[in-house]
Amino acid sequence: MKKYDIIEHTADIGIKAYGKNLSECFANAAVGMFDIISDTKKIKPVGEYEISLKSDTVEELLVDWLSKLLTVSDINNILFGKFDVSVDEEKCELNANVYGENFDSERHTVGKEIKAVTYHILEVNKEKGYVQVLFDI
Amino acid sequence: MTWEGPLKKIDEYRYEIPSDYKGAKGNLNMKTSGLIYASGKMIESIKKDNAPEQVANVATLLGIVGKSMAMPDIHWGYGFPIGGVAGMDAEEGVISPGGVGYDINCISGESKILMGDGGLGEIKNVDIGEKVYVFNKEKGIIEKSDVSLILEKQDKIFEVTTKTGYKLYLTLDHPIFTPYGMKKLKYLNIGEFIGTYNEGFKFDLIKKIKSKGTGAVFDIGVSNKHHNFIANNFVVSNCGVRLVKTNLTVKDVSPKIKEIVDSMFNNVPSGVGSRGKIKLNMNQLDEVLENGAGWAVNNGYGWNEDLEYLEENGCMKNADPSKVSSFAKQRGLPQLGSLGAGNHFLEIDRVDEIYDDKIARIFGIKHKDQIMVLIHTGSRGCGHQICTDHLKEMERAVRKYNFQLPDRELACAPVNSSEAENYFKAMACGANYAWANRQMIVHWVRESFEKVFSKKAEELDMHIIYDVCHNIAKLEEHELEGERRKLYVHRKGATRAFPKGHPDIPEKYKSVGQPVLIPGDMGTASYVLVGTETGMKETFGSTCHGAGRLMSRNEALRRWRTEDIKREMDKKNIYVHSASKKVLVEEAPDAYKDVNDVVNTTHGAGISLKVAKLKPLGVVKG
Known part of the structure; x- marks a missing residue:
């Protein structure tokens, strides 16, 4: 099954990520984001990181989740490629184990620099099994 | 997606989005018009990415002063368009003067304002530090607030009488709360609705506007500012x-x-x-x-x-x-x-x-x-x-x-x-x-x-x-x-x-x-x-x-x-x-x-x- 589609935009870029439940949608959104930044296929699961989040709404949880990955990646110079995500929709909570390694310009693809995750065209659609979000490039 | 809203050509380099444009979803309430700087050659590509809708959106922001503007390199951004310019008021307060929901600029000393204890007082008797009621437009409720500034000056005063007999004494530059946002008295006419306060907030029709000559007017600033963003x-x-x-x-x-x-x-x-x-x-x-x-x-x-x-x-x-x-x-x-x-x-x-x-x-x-x-x-x-x-x-x-x-x-x-x-x-x-x-x-x-x-x-x-x-x-x-x-x-x-x-x-x-x-x-x-x-x-x-x-x-x-x-x-x-x-x-x-x-x-x-x-x-x- 297709993990995500790229949403094209004049100045920026977005993704629509699919899954049979929100946990899978959130994980595939992260894959899409790191495919924009680099290429997840080339990122080895060398290190593991735990992420726990709580937000006010499930849409905000999606933005917070991707923002958090972006922040951790940027601060530590790490690329992530594998995401085990568990989303509790009722409590608006997320727990994840994410895997990745230090950026290596020899081995890793250099893609686009994502400045931020935005609230534009933000959507979490559990019934139809997708989430979508736009990145500020 | 091409933007299909109204664009009025003003001259070779200026296009206006009129303030009565209601937006693609029909729910915009623009407080001012939009102004896009562009040549005829550029305007078609500008319409292509929906950025003009964002110019109109910015015009709905509370406290916007002047027009919602866009430079010729405008393109779609987050919220504001890229190339967007807007001025937001940084000073005016909001207060209820015996009537209602006004931004206080100049009110005649005879005007009644709602005091913190719920009674009505004359504006010339109010002191700094006293509580008055301020109309919070966003919540649609009246809130208490401290008076932080009172300035007295001489200006022309006008008496506004509403259909129910309500009287307000104001200067021409005084903004009044209307169903379409704040409007200065000089832009209001008989037959238009304004907000009044008399044991509750309601809109009332203007019946008469009469000059009362020159007199003492007051600028009141309150510490609670609700319309500046x-x-x-x-x-x-x-x-x-x-x-x-x-x-x-x-x-x-x-x-x-x-x-x-x-x-x-x-x-x-x-x-x-x-x-x-x-x-x-x-x-x-x-x-x-x-x-x-x-x-x-x-x-x-x-x-x-x-x-x-x-x-x-x-x-x-x-x-x-x-x-x-x-x-x-x-x-x-x-x-x-x-x-x-x-x-x-x-x-x-x-x-x-x-x-x-x-x-x-x-x-x-x-x-x-x-x-x-x-x-x-x-x-x-x-x-x-x-x-x-x-x-x-x-x-x-x-x-x-x-x-x-x-x-x-x-x-x-x-x-x-x-x-x-x-x-x-x-x-x-x-x-x-x-x-x-x-x-x-x-x-x-x-x-x-x-x-x-x-x-x-x-x-x-x-x-x-x-x-x-x-x-x-x-x-x-x-x-x-x-x-x-x-x-x-x-x-x-x-x-x-x-x-x-x-x-x-x-x-x-x-x-x-x-x-x-x-x-x-x-x-x-x-x-x-x-x-x-x-x-x-x-x-x-x-x-x-x-x-x-x-x-x-x-x-x-x-x-x-x-x-x-x-x-x-x-x-x-x-x-x-x-x-x-x-x-x-x-x-x-x-x-x-x-x-x-x-x-x-x-x-x-x-x-x-x-x-x-x-x-x-x-x-x-x-």
């Missing part, structure tokens, strides 16, 4: 441009162009996630956030006199690093002193054309073929994180104050709320980071020239012409309908362009106006413009900021290969050193609007004038 969601990056002159000419530089560009590439870290060469600790980073370019100069990056030629002298004084999250600081730490990627660049330009000899000379642009260096970058991950953090806070504010917004990305908070104040202080830190960043890069650019030309940067006359930010909100004073007012001027992808004589521009340029730097795409041209009086009056002293993208990055990647772009640049005799092949294609000149059209429009409209055109010889791309 600053919008979040852009601003923080303080992306900006800096121009450095030299006394070299094309003859000196052309033979060494590869050497000098490669040297700059090696000297200034660039590319996705690029990291600076210096190691700072958190305390030092706080100093950067607080002092901006001044920190860099104090630490050996550049010259003392550099600071004089930076907008705000390279430091927003209201910066407060305690309002910046530790994540933002951690992202900022390793990246200080780096160019980044995407549309950020270092460029070696030659002067291609001079339009105004006298002004150019004062700016330090002496002749054709003189070599200049243009630097375009911002506050890197630090600014992006500040934006992310505070956008979240503003999102909460929107729910807390229960605002109805046409677009979620227009999240905002009342000017005096803690959310807005924290944001403004953090934003200033982001701006300062960007100034320090550009200051360090200038230092390394000078070093590269020194190495290649075996001369001191001073001998090469490498002084800064100017440094502008084109993504920032600032508290400024502007004249509106004859009165001085404090405004938060939002320039999102727009550049400040102050006219001659303005106190905020360097002494050296006082007689001609502020230099405005407009970077184009890497294969076409960049411009030096000058601010004008027309711009000061019409656009709060603002103009365009660049070319603006025309097509998506993926579209560019589909259309061209790296070789195509390399060949094109070779043909133009431009040497490019790029950290990424992909970026080179994404940044292809034809993926951008024609910068010539953009500046010709602002020149034609008179909001800034052309001084010189620069053409690239060599480019460093992230």
Whole structure:
């Protein structure tokens, strides 16, 4: 099954990520984001990181989740490629184990620099099994 | 998606979105009209990405003063369009004077106002510190507030009588709450609805407006300000441009162009996630956030006199690093002193054309073929994180104050709320980071020239012409309908362009106006413009900021290969050193609007004038 589609935009870029439940949608959104930044296929699961989040709404949880990955990646110079995500929709909570390694310009693809995750065209659609979000490039 | 709303052509360079436009969803309530600066040639492409709808959205913001404007390089942004300019009122309070929901400007002493204890009192008997009731338009409720300011003066008073016999005594400039927002009395007529308060808020028809001659009127300011807003969601990056002159000419530089560009590439870290060469600790980073370019100069990056030629002298004084999250600081730490990627660049330009000899000379642009260096970058991950953090806070504010917004990305908070104040202080830190960043890069650019030309940067006359930010909100004073007012001027992808004589521009340029730097795409041209009086009056002293993208990055990647772009640049005799092949294609000149059209429009409209055109010889791309 297709993990995500790229949403094209004049100045920026977005993704629509699919899954049979929100946990899978959130994980595939992260894959899409790191495919924009680099290429997840080339990122080895060398290190593991735990992420726990709580937000006010499930849409905000999606933005917070991707923002958090972006922040951790940027601060530590790490690329992530594998995401085990568990989303509790009722409590608006997320727990994840994410895997990745230090950026290596020899081995890793250099893609686009994502400045931020935005609230534009933000959507979490559990019934139809997708989430979508736009990145500020 | 092509925008299909109404656009009224005012003249060759101005298009208006009338304030009665209800928006694509039919629910906009514009408080002012939209004004787009564009030529007939440009307007079609502007309509293509729905940016005009965003101009209309901004016009719905509470507290907007003047028009919701857009520069000719307008394109779709988050909330605000890129190229958007808007002024938000920073002073007026809201109060209920025996009637209702008024912004207090001038009320006659006889007018009754609702006191904190619920009774009615005459305005001339109110003292500072007393509680009065203020109408909170957002919540639709009346709230108690302290009187913080009372000014008495003489003015013409008018008696307004409503259908139910309610009487108000006001001056012509006094805004009254109406179903369509606040309107000044002079724009109201008999038969229109206004809000009144008499044991509850309701709308009532105006029956009579009668002059009562001149008398004492009062300005009352309250500490509770409910209709002044600053919008979040852009601003923080303080992306900006800096121009450095030299006394070299094309003859000196052309033979060494590869050497000098490669040297700059090696000297200034660039590319996705690029990291600076210096190691700072958190305390030092706080100093950067607080002092901006001044920190860099104090630490050996550049010259003392550099600071004089930076907008705000390279430091927003209201910066407060305690309002910046530790994540933002951690992202900022390793990246200080780096160019980044995407549309950020270092460029070696030659002067291609001079339009105004006298002004150019004062700016330090002496002749054709003189070599200049243009630097375009911002506050890197630090600014992006500040934006992310505070956008979240503003999102909460929107729910807390229960605002109805046409677009979620227009999240905002009342000017005096803690959310807005924290944001403004953090934003200033982001701006300062960007100034320090550009200051360090200038230092390394000078070093590269020194190495290649075996001369001191001073001998090469490498002084800064100017440094502008084109993504920032600032508290400024502007004249509106004859009165001085404090405004938060939002320039999102727009550049400040102050006219001659303005106190905020360097002494050296006082007689001609502020230099405005407009970077184009890497294969076409960049411009030096000058601010004008027309711009000061019409656009709060603002103009365009660049070319603006025309097509998506993926579209560019589909259309061209790296070789195509390399060949094109070779043909133009431009040497490019790029950290990424992909970026080179994404940044292809034809993926951008024609910068010539953009500046010709602002020149034609008179909001800034052309001084010189620069053409690239060599480019460093992230």
